[in-house]
Amino acid sequence: xxxxxxxxxxxxxxxxxxxxxxxxxxxxxxxxxxxxxxxxxxxxxxxxxxxxxxxxxxxxxxxxxxxxxxxxxxxxxxxxxxxxxxxxxxxxxxxxxxxxxxxxxxxxxxxxxxxxxxxxxxxxxxxxxxxxxxxxxxxxxxxxxxxxxxx
Amino acid sequence: xxxxxxxxxxxxxxxxxxxxxxxxxxxxxxxxxxxxxxxxxxxxxxxxxxxxxxxxxxxxxxxxxxxxxxxxxxxxxxxxxxxxxxxxxxxxxxxxxxxxxxxxxxxxxxxxxxxxxxxxxxxxxxxxxxxxxxxxxxxxxxxxxxxxxxx
Numbered sequence: 590x591x592x593x594x595x596x597x598x599x600x601x602x603x604x605x606x607x608x609x610x611x612x613x614x615x616x617x618x619x620x621x622x623x624x625x626x627x628x629x630x631x632x633x634x635x636x637x638x639x640x641x642x643x644x645x646x647x648x649x650x651x652x653x654x655x656x657x658x659x660x661x662x663x664x665x666x667x668x669x670x671x672x673x674x675x676x677x678x679x680x681x682x683x684x685x686x687x688x689x690x691x692x693x694x695x696x697x698x699x700x701x702x703x704x705x706x707x708x709x710x711x712x713x714x715x716x717x718x719x720x721x722x723x724x725x726x727x728x729x730x731x732x733x734x735x736x737x738x739x740x
Numbered sequence: 741x742x743x744x745x746x747x748x749x750x751x752x753x754x755x756x757x758x759x760x761x762x763x764x765x766x767x768x769x770x771x772x773x774x775x776x777x778x779x780x781x782x783x784x785x786x787x788x789x790x791x792x793x794x795x796x797x798x799x800x801x802x803x804x805x806x807x808x809x810x811x812x813x814x815x816x817x818x819x820x821x822x823x824x825x826x827x828x829x830x831x832x833x834x835x836x837x838x839x840x841x842x843x844x845x846x847x848x849x850x851x852x853x854x855x856x857x858x859x860x861x862x863x864x865x866x867x868x869x870x871x872x873x874x875x876x877x878x879x880x881x882x883x884x885x886x887x888x889x890x891x
Binding site: 597598602603604605606607608609610612613614617618621624625626675676678679680681682683684685686687688689690691692693694695696700701702703704705706707708709710711712713714716717718719720721722723724726728729730731732733734735736737738 | 748749753754755756757758759760761763764765768769772775776777826827829830831832833834835836837838839840841842843844845846847851852853854855856857858859860861862863864865867868869870871872873874875877879880881882883884885886887888889
């Protein structure tokens with residue numbers, strides 16, 4: 590799976606193409622906040638603590654990549670809202686995977702908080718690796734290869 | 741969930757802490773290749789097409805972060821192998837999430853290849869969002885919030 594920086598967006602690898610769109614810290618933290626309900630420039634800035642010019646350039650790129658659409662804010666005509674598109678919302682799976690790994694590997698003790706679905710109030714379940722026929726795979730036993738799908 | 745660049749590794753957010761370790765393109769592409777079996781500097785360089793100095797600095801950082809350990813290569817005493825640790829292998833879940841999103845959103849048609857488990861030859865199943873009690877959630881309906889776990 591080749592994917593050098595110059596051709597990441599054209600690589601034959603779906604991971605490389607994803608990274609060409611969302612592959613930097615700031616973009617992922619902006620999307621994390623948006624998945625939690627943030628929509629306004631000022632909200633992102635407050636939550637992430639990011640310089641205005643960097644936040645502005647990342648949001649512009651994410652709009653170009655159709656992760657966000659810009660909508661008017663009904664409270665004020667001069668304020669925009671950055672609203673996640675369908676493909677933006679699908680990044681929740683990536684975020685949960687990052688959360689899970691961080692929870693397991695980046696905190697000294699067990700975390701007493703986790704990600705939840707706000708509407709139902711339920712915690713999100715852990716995501717596990719399984720083969721298409723439903724067999725659980727321990728990541729320690731996996732060698733992950735690219736393979737042609739059966740027609 | 742605050743997490744500015746200076747304190748990403750100390751943020752209270754598991755996503756921010758994950759990104760402080762693996763949050764750049766190159767690191768993720770190196771780990772992708774390692775999950776497929778690559779272990780030698782020359783293999784990473786060939787697959788990713790990355791300048792030696794950048795590859796070298798990323799590998800060093802990933803060893804410091806305990807994603808890889810360095811082992812001797814039995815074929816030659818001057819060659820090292822970069823072997824994924826347990827926490828490195830657990831990143832397979834993040835990689836599958838990135839692949840899945842890229843497959844859905846970054847290719848014009850349907851991909852005729854996907855990620856598989858080499859030993860069994862089986863394709864990996866899609867990961868879906870579910871609440872802890874087993875209810876599937878459409879990402880479009882999710883607002884992802886941080887919540888205290890019940891004791």
